[in-house]
Amino acid sequence: MGLLGFLVLVLGFSSSSYGAISQLNSRLIASISRKGPYIGIVVPNSFELSPLLQSPTFVLDHKFPYFDFAGRRFRIGKLENQKVIIVMTGLSMLNAGISTQLLLTLFNIKGVIHYGIAGNANPELQIGDVTIPQYWAHTGLWNWQRFEDGPDDELALESSGDYTRSIGYLNFSSYNNNTKSSKSVSNLLNNVWYQPEETFPVNSTPEVRQHAFWVQVDNTYFEIAKKLEDIKLNGCVNTTCLPRSPIVTRVRRGVSANVFVDNRAYREFLNSKFNATSIDMESAAVALVCLQQRTPFIAIRALSDLAGGGSTLSNEAAIFASLASHNAVEVLKRFISLIV
Structure with missing residues (x-):
């Protein structure tokens, strides 16, 4: 059964x-x-979904165009002649994880492609570029250390194996202004230590936890992504054009958390600490669910803003989110056409 x-x-x-x-x-x-198996396509929000639904290469199934369940709409059809089921998750790790789990539980899915927009933490890339990270991590699971404890002090519940210092930490005082008035201010926020997720793979013993911080995308999918680097992408929104034409590139790492990062200092920390390029709010949740369900996955994220480092007036996503969404869909379509 x-x-x-x-x-x-x-x-x-x-x-x-x-x-x-x-x-x-x-x-x-x-x-x-x-009628499967299908490729599952997981997308966060409606503005990222719309360019895909409007694509002439996406054709709804004439008999079962969609299936509504648990507040989600699963659209059934073909994209680039591949059988697909598309689900929009909504914002955040929670919604992305629930939607991905429902997709894999209800339907015959052979692999998952997640796509959308992201903030950029890599100074070598620019808005409009489409990134395909090899590894994803959830950087929003913390053990917040008590005041005056330091890196050599054991974390609460660390001895029982619930928490670890192996991944590293963020010290908030590193970002205090060095002014005369601030030198005597205590760092009451102290440190937060990054933690791995507890995972329970479907083929392991129930309730026996494993741990995962960096989750690798499927090797075959990542190899296919090599063939995407020649895609010509749009670089203009009306009369506003980017300094160069956007590119498609495989990168080492992306990170996710329930945080919209519009802060230069934290963006630079994520890049220097974790070698992260793409910063978003969903991809790691999709990665972790697929890891537990032993399902191949990959995430495609187009850079819509500089995560706090560009315009002094507003976040660039207000201008370039639509461009980034369309670029992500163009890469998705080419990628799915290459899957055997």
Whole structure:
């Protein structure tokens, strides 16, 4: 019995039961999945989704164009002649993780492609460039150290194996202004130590945790991404053009957290500490769910802003988010056309 069949058996067939998969829905899901396997496409927000839905190479399934479940709409069709199911997650790690888990639980999915826009922490790249990181990490899971404890002091619950100092920390006093008035100010915020996620892979013993900080994308997908570097991308929004034509590039690392980073100091810290390029709010959640479900994945993120380091007036995403979204979709379409 598959996972879906087990869920139906346990939850029952009544559509009025909370959390249940009704008979009608279970039949629809089975009918959709029989046409698979599909590539799952996970996208955060509507402005990133719209260019994909408007693409002439995306064709909805004539019989099952979409399936609504648990507040999500799963669009079924073909993109570049590949069978796909597309789901919009909404903002944040929580929404991205839930949507990805539902996608993989309900349908016959052979791989996941996540795409969207991101902030840029890499001074060698510019707005409009499309990045494909090899590794993703969630940098929003912290152990916040008590006042006056330092790097050599054990963290709370570290001895039990719940937390670690192995990844490193951010010391807030490193970013205090060195003025006469601030020299005597205590660093009450002290340090925050970055933590790995607890993971529970589907093929491991239940409730026996593993840990993951850097999650690697699928090797085959990452190799395919080499073939994307010749794509010609748009570099202008109306009459506002970028200094050079945007490029597609594979990079080493991207990071995610429930934080919109519009701060130059933290952007530079993420780049120097973790060698991070792309900064977003969803990709690591998709990566972690796919890691646990043993499903191949890759994330494509177009740079929409400099994460606090560009314009002094406003974040650049207000101007370039639409350009970045379209560039991400162009790369997605080429990538999916290359999957065998």
